[in-house]
Amino acid sequence: MKNIKLTLEYDGTNYQGWQKQKIGETIQGTLERAIEELIKEEVEVTGSSRTDSGVHAKGFIANFKTESTIPSNKFREALNYRLPEDIVILKSEEVSDDFHSRYSAKGKTYSYSIINRDVPSAIYRNYYYHVKKKLNTEAMEEACKYFIGTHDFNAFKSSGGSVKTTVRTITDLHIEHSGDIIKIYVTGDGFLYNMVRIIVGTLIMVGNNKIKPCKIKDIIDSKDRKKAGNCVPANGLILEEVYY
Amino acid sequence: MKNIKLTLEYDGTNYQGWQKQKIGETIQGTLERAIEELIKEEVEVTGSSRTDSGVHAKGFIANFKTESTIPSNKFREALNYRLPEDIVILKSEEVSDDFHSRYSAKGKTYSYSIINRDVPSAIYRNYYYHVKKKLNTEAMEEACKYFIGTHDFNAFKSSGGSVKTTVRTITDLHIEHSGDIIKIYVTGDGFLYNMVRIIVGTLIMVGNNKIKPCKIKDIIDSKDRKKAGNCVPANGLILEEVYY
Incomplete structure (x- = not known):
């Protein structure tokens, strides 16, 4: 038995997320079908995250x-086809x-992209x-540093999913700002559901001056989901x- | 009569270009319908280019x-709706x-984006x-300078369309290169069909070392479409x- 690791890029717009569902196309389901067509055997594909x-x-x-006897590096071309x-x-x-793509993972980086102008982007x-009201990115940058470190992030977790602990370590959280585009990058050892x-x-909310940057510490300490901001839409997340 | 100027962003993926066609959705057709629904009168919308x-x-x-008595700056919101x-x-x-969006135009800037790596981009x-073979961007940058200036660009024009002259002035052509992404920016007083x-x-072709940068001058002087490179796909053009 060979263990094949795949690195994927995907546009999630037309999928019901990674994990196979009873109804609707998923990345996992589409990928498994492509592999099974290729190697003519049943496979179970494990993913690093349930996006x-x-x-x-x-x-x-x-x-x-x-x-399969297909050379490991040839799966790329054969599957892309x-x-x-x-x-x-x-x-x-x-x-x-x-190697297990989920259990062996030591950390992940996500980005979240915002277009901050009067009207949404067509392209x-x-x-x-899309965020219409001009955001105070300096305040947002200041707020970032309060997230960094090992904390109980229970206030930043949607209900659903079962985890042993809500303690996670964020090693980096920073903002890149160019024109109307704001990109937020976060790296950690793992992330809770919707974290x-x-x-x-x-x-x-910090960028809208509704929360002071220094209040982030209190929100984390509260462990209270109601104290944190909304869960923003999926489309900005990579x-x-x-x-x- | 008021003359209303609109600045638009659009994703051309799902349209048959700007100009109205007998069959298929176009930007012009979609925009005219939206305006007519709003102001309840027939309009003819003129565009700066036939993309x-x-x-x-x-x-x-x-x-x-x-x-219409709708305040000019309110068309934006009413039409976006x-x-x-x-x-x-x-x-x-x-x-x-x-003011005429096409005849009054003194110049235009286009960009063309290339992803230069083994596999195409999903996102x-x-x-x-997508260009698979590694491009020599230094040679491409050197080639850019031969295009700048006033030249007869007949070699860089697809057949079709009627123009009085194939002389055009390119005031800027440069390349921005970051990781796998190559962006080509070109500014001129006007562009021939597919130019x-x-x-x-x-x-x-220069980036593939099939044409030397200094040969661009000869290609322009030849005025021969067969001497220039292929017309690349529309999707990279903005x-x-x-x-x-």
Whole structure:
């Protein structure tokens, strides 16, 4: 048995997220079908994250085990030939038998893109969240530093999903700002359900001067979901990279 | 009669170009319908350029004349409410009666985006042309300078369309290069049919070391379409700005 690791880019706009569902197309389902067509055996593809409907990825990691004799690096081309154009395999390689794309992950970087102007973007409407009111990005940048470190992020978690602990470590959270475009990058050892999107929603409240940057500490300490900001839409979110 | 100038952003992916056709959705047709629904009178909308199917715009200019009493700056919001999300009015304003979005134009800037890596982009597939072989961007940059100036660009024009002269002036042509992304920006007083896409196709031949940069002068002087490169796909092309 070989263990094949795939690095994927995908546009999540037309999918019901990564994980297979009873109804609707998913990335996992589409990828499994393409692999099964290729190797003529049933496979179970494991993913690094359960990205939600509409979330995109530039460096999603998946793996599957196979008896196939296809050279590991040839899966890329053979699968890209079979996949729709909104899912692209960037790399395929053999990894050790104990590699598991989710359990072996040591950290992840996500980005969230905002277009901050009067009107939404026509061209990038599936990739940028539109915020009309001018955001105070300096205040948002100041707020970022309060998130960094090891904290109980229960206030930044949507209900649903079962986790042993709501403690996570954020190693980086910063903002890149160019013209009307604001990009928020966050890196951590793992993220709770909707955690990135709730952090962004809270940073937007800071940018609207509704929360002072220094209040972030109190919100984290409260562990109270109601104290944090809204969960912003999925379309602005991109899984950038997974670390092992 | 008021003369209303509109600045538009649009994603051309799902349209048969700007100009109304007997069959298929166009930007012009969609915009005229939205205006007519709003003001309950027939209008003819004039556009700054006849962008082809799949070409995008960040700063397309259109104008129309109307008896409507709607304040000029309110057309933006009222039309965005009626337009599909892949067409967005950025600005609406009253201009003098003799303003004509095409004939009054003094110049235009286009950009063309290339993703230069082994595999295409899943996320930006409608906006980046995929070139697999590594391009020599230094040679491409050197080639750019031969295009700048006033020349007969007959070698860089697809057949079709009627023009009095094939002489045009290019005031700027330069390349921005970041990671896998190559963006080519060109500014001129006007462009022949497919001229930008043929210039890009020729620059790609330079980037593939099939044409030496200094040979661009000979190609221009030949006025022979067969000497220049291919017309690259529409999806990488964006009309950035129109100058008056």
